[in-house]
Amino acid sequence: MDSTPTFNVLVPDCPSREIMQRLGDKWTPLVMLTLASGPLRFSELRQHIGSVTPKVLTSTLRTLERDGLVDRQVTAQVPIRVDYELTNLGLSLLEPMDAIRIWSEKHAAKVMAARELFDEN
Amino acid sequence: MDSTPTFNVLVPDCPSREIMQRLGDKWTPLVMLTLASGPLRFSELRQHIGSVTPKVLTSTLRTLERDGLVDRQVTAQVPIRVDYELTNLGLSLLEPMDAIRIWSEKHAAKVMAARELFDEN
DNA sequence: GTACTCAGTATCTAAAGGATACTATCAAAG
DNA sequence: CTTTGATAGTATCCTTTAGATACTGAGTAC
Numbered sequence A, B: 001m002d003s004t005p006t007f008n009v010l011v012p013d014c015p016s017r018e019i020m021q022r023l024g025d026k027w028t029p030l031v032m033l034t035l036a037s038g039p040l041r042f043s044e045l046r047q048h049i050g051s052v053t054p055k056v057l058t059s060t061l062r063t064l065e066r067d068g069l070v071d072r073q074v075t076a077q078v079p080i081r082v083d084y085e086l087t088n089l090g091l092s093l094l095e096p097m098d099a100i101r102i103w104s105e106k107h108a109a110k111v112m113a114a115r116e117l118f119d120e121n
Numbered sequence C: 001g002t003a004c005t006c007a008g009t010a011t012c013t014a015a016a017g018g019a020t021a022c023t024a025t026c027a028a029a030g
Numbered sequence D: 001c002t003t004t005g006a007t008a009g010t011a012t013c014c015t016t017t018a019g020a021t022a023c024t025g026a027g028t029a030c
Helices: A015-023 A028-035 A042-049 A054-066 A088-120 B015-023 B028-035 B042-049 B054-066 B088-120
Strands: A070-075 A081-086 B070-075 B081-086
Touching: A015 A028, A015 B028, A015 B088, A028 A042, A028 A054, A028 A070, A028 A081, A028 A088, A028 B015, A042 A054, A042 A081, A054 A070, A054 B088, A081 A088, A088 B015, A088 B054, A088 B088, B015 B028, B028 B042, B028 B054, B028 B070, B028 B081, B028 B088, B042 B054, B042 B081, B054 B070, B081 B088
Parallel strands: none
Antiparallel strands: A070 A081, B070 B081
16 A cells, blocks of 8 residues: 555656756756855855856746755845755755766766767768 | 866866756756667657657757767668667766656655745745 | 945847658558 | 658757846945
8 A cells, every 4th residue: 555656757747757857957956066065145156156147047046946955045134145055855866966966077088088089970 | 196187067167067967958867767778769769758859859869979878870771770779888877867867756746845835925 | 325235137139949740761562 | 653651860930948248126335
């Protein structure tokens, strides 16, 4: 008697597929990995990440907040202060995300070499 | 004396960042996980994945091939047969990708609940 | 009132993704 | 022979997402 619904990304209409596809959007992993070392303000996040525009960063953060992965704390001081922090759910995603990061860094040279070879032909 | 170049996705211009962002494009994880159980033809991939259009599947596969993650085998029979298969490099990415898949399936319900809560307010 | 900081919006353009229809190849059926 | 059918894609058009850049609102300091 297992009442837990099962999710399977390989089934087209399974909600887990859409969630996995969201996790891999362009800035989500970078935002999460940047928040891994602790809460940051909006402007700090921008500076750390570097090439993201405010519009896109805002929408990425809103989606993360909506999905329960990031918590947004507004402090009414002057100027206003907004801190972003990983939730427990967000923290639980950090390890898988970091595995992707480590793979990317470890195999970047191989991927670049493969690209050169491919583009030659 | 370490001559290995170091990559860091948190550095804006590091190639590993672009590679990580590519890995998380919309269909890449799904294609790789679908190929995890063995080689598949183009049409079989389409059927397994379900909702992907041929144009997008083709471009996803070309990118994967270019990055050295997938191998494309053409067999000149009639009708023509094209098989796609993970390379060793692609296989090495499977474990991190699968960790993301497992997380998505395990926490899908929590994410959906967070969304409902967020949308109420 | 002017200036400054912070956290965003607004507007416009460019790139990526999606729906749908079409093509090339060749073999077997009629 | 002409038609049908399978496979692996392209081509075309349209919508959605991302990027560049400029601007806004709140509020204290000067």
